[in-house]
Amino acid sequence: MRTEDPLHVRLLRLLRDEGAASRAELGDRLEMPRPRLLAELDRLVALGYVSEAGLAASRGGRRSTLVELSPHLRFAAVDLGASSMDVEVVNGRLEPVAAYAEPADIRSGPKLILQRVNELLDKAKVDGAYERLDAVGIGVPGPVSFRDGVPVSPPIMPGWDRFPVRELLTREHGCPAVVDNDVNIMAIGERHGGVAHSVDDFLFVKIGTGIGCGIYLSGEVYRGTDGCAGDIGHIQVDSHGPMCSCGNVGCLEALFSGAALAKDATVAARAGVSPALAERLAANGTVTALDVAEGAVEGDVTCIQLIRDGGRRVGGVLAGLVSFTNPSMIVIGGGLAQLGHILLAEIRSVVYRRSLPLATGNLPVVLSELGPRAGVAGAAVLASDVAFGEAS
Numbered sequence: 001m002r003t004e005d006p007l008h009v010r011l012l013r014l015l016r017d018e019g020a021a022s023r024a025e026l027g028d029r030l031e032m033p034r035p036r037l038l039a040e041l042d043r044l045v046a047l048g049y050v051s052e053a054g055l056a057a058s059r060g061g062r063r064s065t066l067v068e069l070s071p072h073l074r075f076a077a078v079d080l081g082a083s084s085m086d087v088e089v090v091n092g093r094l095e096p097v098a099a100y101a102e103p104a105d106i107r108s109g110p111k112l113i114l115q116r117v118n119e120l121l122d123k124a125k126v127d128g129a130y131e132r133l134d135a136v137g138i139g140v141p142g143p144v145s146f147r148d149g150v151p152v153s154p155p156i157m158p159g160w161d162r163f164p165v166r167e168l169l170t171r172e173h174g175c176p177a178v179v180d181n182d183v184n185i186m187a188i189g190e191r192h193g194g195v196a197h198s199v200d201d202f203l204f205v206k207i208g209t210g211i212g213c214g215i216y217l218s219g220e221v222y223r224g225t226d227g228c229a230g231d232i233g234h235i236q237v238d239s240h241g242p243m244c245s246c247g248n249v250g251c252l253e254a255l256f257s258g259a260a261l262a263k264d265a266t267v268a269a270r271a272g273v274s275p276a277l278a279e280r281l282a283a284n285g286t287v288t289a290l291d292v293a294e295g296a297v298e299g300d301v302t303c304i305q306l307i308r309d310g311g312r313r314v315g316g317v318l319a320g321l322v323s324f325t326n327p328s329m330i331v332i333g334g335g336l337a338q339l340g341h342i343l344l345a346e347i348r349s350v351v352y353r354r355s356l357p358l359a360t361g362n363l364p365v366v367l368s369e370l371g372p373r374a375g376v377a378g379a380a381v382l383a384s385d386v387a388f389g390e391a392s
């Protein structure tokens, strides 16, 4: 927890993350003098953030009253992918009370996409999930100016450049909103409720349609000057490699990502070197990254090799990042995490072989625990943080 956070933010986060607590417990945990704590709690009750929750078990002497986050608190959490949207409404403890997931093409532009987000939130309201929202958190698949709440020159999001996403959501829902990059929200979700729980220095690598990296340093997301820190998919790994969507050649994600893998798999299926892929191409007319995962599980040598080649590329880039940032964990998530242990084993072997021994002496490289929910989980954390910050 950040020491510079105001007391009310620390108090609300504690109730969010650990549930109802007595005033005495809160005083101990926050090392806050009792009169100040009581005054702060009264203020938060009056503002509607905190409510009484019955009596605590006796610690000897008078039983103290429990307090908890108001049962009426509601946050909207939105994770926009290149081809999907996940929308949740969560309560103060960040437990979902309504959830929707559907395909969506980010290239249809901000007006249509955000209109659909608002329709889903309206539906949740009609269904009784909330009366009013206290904050909205949203992740988008491109660089974001966190300060301004707008996407900035996102390569796969035509029409979104500097579109006032935060302003539009704030106006629509009458509450604060926060916009971040899709990989950052996954990292935030994983740190709050997943495998990186309370880990202060880690890398969250999303391997999906593209490749990106959420960077946690000293307990904070590092976003960089313009919000594009961690855009590792465009690190060049082969100067003679294929053209990338960004206009350069040989970028990591041009060689290994959902799109690149599907392309390589199609070539392999047509060339007749992979019975598993040829069979799927004949049956479905296309092959996808998922087909490669299934082929690998069946023992198809080409599928296994495609995954290993990809893992080696990713591992090579990560080895450099490990030497540079000395993380205590690497988490692999995103759609291609379903390539599973073959991918993980290859990434591990390259990272351990190529990074400095001191940096990898105790470095777990693990799969995301929250899987496809990592993004909305992190958007919910961000939304609650921004709402708690407003309670002053």
Ligand SMILES: [Zn+2]
Pocket (backbone or CB within 6 Å): 233, 234, 235, 244, 245, 246, 247, 248, 251, 254
């Ligand atoms: Zn590129």
